[in-house]
Amino acid sequence: MDLISTLLGGLASGMVLFIVSVGLSVTMGLMGFVNLAHGGFAMLGGYAIVLSMRHWGLSFPAALALGFAAVAALSVVLERALYARLYRASELDQVLFTIGLVFVMIATVTLAVGPESQRVLLPAWLDGQTDLGFLRYRSYSLALIACGTLLMLALWLGFERTRIGARIRAAVDNRRMAESLGVDVGRLFTFTFALGSGLAAVGGGLGAEILGLDPQYPLRYLAYFLIVVAVGGLGRVTGVFFAALLIGVLDFVLKVEFPKGGTMFIYALTLAFLLARPQGMFGKRGA
């Protein structure tokens, strides 16, 4: 029983990692753009969701939708106005720019809201426990697992079964070839960037209960998001999903079983995994 509840806890946090990181993987795979500010979008979304519930009395789902829309819109503006200038720049200039953007986001949130960490007011129907028949477990974690699984299915269908998904896959595999076949990779990128940032925002709100929410959020979890992307393989939705679940569960279980080791095991396992499979779970060799 204990093992199952630990596993469920790990799955829930893995789902949060997946929802936040999936956009990062696709945008990095598509343009090779190193966007270290991705966690910043998750944080901004989390704040939009928490604050709109507290001050405007929005319901949790409505606040999630608002966070998604607001951050997606913001990311389109930023992408068109600023990111687009750096597509041809060296990846180190991209690193400098996106870290600068993270600093600006942190300072803005600290100034506007304050440095303290924020709590999500969960609706009553998510706050209690659910009887699974063999086990009673927190409703919220179960809802997270359901949400993540549904999202994964939707994204998978979108990627594998729609025209725009086919274009994205083609551009990730071979951008120049896709462009010469008439795929407008720039516009595709704006679309995936907005979608990815919006999802990160939702992840920031959904995960605030597990990961917390304060101005240092984007830097604290940056390494986790990047590890998920690297282990999953660039630009692979299924890869990110399994990598996020694996890391979420391992991190959770190992922290419970060996509290002294802390995060050591995750880093050791990532190290071993990436040495054995540098391209990630589903990445293409030589990509």
Next chain:
Amino acid sequence: MSAPLPAVRELAVRHRLQWWEALPWAAGLAAFVAFPNYLAFGTQVLVTILFALSLDLVLGYAGIVTLGHAAFFGAGAYTVGMLAAHLGWTEPLSGLLAAALVAGAVGLLSGWVLLRTHGLTLLMLTLCTMALLEQAANMFSSWTGGFDGMPSLSFKPILGAFDFDVLFFRTQYLYALAVLLLCFVLVRVLVFSPFGRSLTGIRENLLRMHAVGAPVRARQVLAYAISAALAGVAGAVFVQATGYVNLAVLGLERAAGVLIILILGGYGRLYGAFVGAIVYMVLEHTLSKAYPTAWQLGLGLTLMLVALYAHNGILGLGDAVRRRWSAR
């Protein structure tokens, strides 16, 4: 035979010392006289310059992008700290040597294992290696002091003659300046040597360097180890100057910070480390004093503007201005 092409002539003289290369050292001595109350901060800046310089060797010249360089800074720092705390080995110069050896060995080993990858994978592998060292330093607390580290270490006078100056950091500043000068000369000689040229070749065109038969892996690993040793020296000077060591010496914050500093100043040009470290640290120091809550806003905007308008850092901006000037 016709006269050599301008490009050939430029290549033939590019390693020669220019008159302006004396300026940073003159400025360093001038700052010693002009700001006697800021020497502790100045020492930190000098240590950071050395650290960024070591990163420039791998990032700017060999083209190896790493997010874990603080591992070597930390290895050097903990070497000196543990030698002093447990063995009573407090002679500073031999401590520097020991730090360089340990950090260099860590660099050689990890470089040999990790440098077969590149891109995001290499970035994550270097990050994970550093995080493992950090966790190890946290766990073996009987040796390393764990989370609190080792406070109040004291070291013997340098060369038996110059006492460390706990109050005003006068000795520490000059000591750090001298170590920086020595290491800088080494790096400068190295990057203009055939070894350094082959590193640049590897950065610019990996396939071609393989094709001409250059021992690519060996060169990269060697450069990585030398850079690690220099980073270890920087960490050692940090500990000797401040008299303490804790987990912050090998965290992600320090590794990301030095990367930002180098990109801000301009990588692959030796002096980028100087410009980046001074601009970043002075900005951070003054802004965080004046606006304790919002200082990151100014810093972040500076980084964004430099990235958008200055390809390859502040020195890159200088180059662009000069080119435009001479094109007139």
